Amino acid sequence: MAKKAVKDMSFMDHLEDLRRVLVRSTAAVIVMGTITYFFADYIFDQLIFGPTNPSFITYRFFCEASHYIGFADSICITELNFKIINTEMEGQVNIFVWICITGGFILAFPYILWQLWGFVSPALYEKEKKNAKLFISISSILFFLGVLFGYYVIVPMSINFLATFSISKIVENTFTIESYVSMVKTAVIASGLFFELPIIIYFLTKLGIVTPLFLRTYRKYAIVIVLIIAAIVTPPDVVSQITVAIPMLLIYEASIFISASVVRNKLKNEKSS
Template identity: 55%
Template sequence: MTKKIGEPEKDMSFLDHVEELRWHLVRSSAAIFIFGIIAFLMKDFIFNKIIFAPKDPDFITYRAFCKVSRFFGTDGLCIDKIPFTLQSLEMGEQFSVHIWISITVGFIIAFPFIIWEFWKFISPGLYEKERKGAVAFIIVSSFLFFVGVLFGYYVITPLSVNFLGNYSVSELVERNIKINSYISLLRSSVLASGLIFELPIVMYFLTKMGLITPDFLKQYRKHALVIVLILSAVITPPDIVSQVIVSIPILILYEVSIFISKVVLKNELKKELKNG
């Protein structure tokens, strides 16, 4: 039997595993903290150029949608303004927002390192051939996460800001939005998308653990479609166009997950035949 990389000479106790996990978490937290401090010091750029950019009608996403709309001979997707004003109603609200945005940015930037720490924690339980895939795992996981973050920022956030910012039950109601509410919408859209795009990686490990199979994923494809639509309705404005735009990449990721599950299962069967 092939020896596992990093296999200890004696089995580690539960407390030893907990201690090892603790240090991985400490190093990951330290990375988030360091990048968070850098983000904290770049306040003007992060807030004026990134955080508040989707509130500007000239934001790249709105211009792209407008061009698509005009291509089909209509101005239906073009917007002139987003009629709401951001305000701070609590003494420490802006400082609190600054702190949490810095932590969020720190987490996003440090994600590859966090994934590396996760890999080091599970690597002692892997075989030599599997351990060689460390670089590929980190690159693919980070790539999917960053693509998800960009999708959340450039697609979900503008759709949400535009729809909710223009929605009104009456002209008597002024649109004065708390800054914390706006930041929460942006943060949840970005992080949720980043984590959702990790679906193929999750399916890879679930297949390796024998918890799912390609046939299982195919059998429940219709159920997955319903879940995707519900998920899209939760993280996007309640309109059909937004939900369809968000649903498409998630469904593509689901189909990719089926393919990955097939490959993993095929490799596992080959390994069993070889060892058998």
């Protein structure tokens, strides 16, 4: 029934459905972004600028870990010698608005997923439609885990590396608020979306675009890319690089497992029919 209904829809009908999804998703982001407005002081002082403090939880964790494994204070962070300045008249206003929008997007993400599921569900079978709650729950959890990973791992490691890197003692690190907040936003959102890789692979495999063989064949390239990313965003020590690389590699391996499961189920259904 669902398949036939989709076939009966015109291209304009699909566009109208997509428009409704985009409008509702945008409205949800605006509503949740408005809510973040009332917590602006906490968001900026404790969250956005939290990783600029040497007592940030991530720095303390790595310091304690270095003592535990016998590295003494080799990866302890005692100071982050840099300043954040505003150089544009409307700079802080723009940053305030974009942080509210970013916060709204993060908080509204489960609703956005629900809207997207409603858009693609008519093309799915009844059995697949029943998995809506499972899909939204797993996707949301993965996204929020990615956001936390980006905030507590990628952001502080990037700040530590960029704040301590210097080509000469003559140069003083003074970052604009735009570049700092942009780095934080990019790391958090990109990490959250990267953790959605298993879900993306699930649908790409169902569409026949990606196969487990393809993912396994290019695994070695994925490992190299992940290690390069880990080396870029972390200080030059093995512990930090492993901390960043392992979760990303696990996500890739989980994607291979999911892709293989989809192919097995597809073959099983073809045999039974």
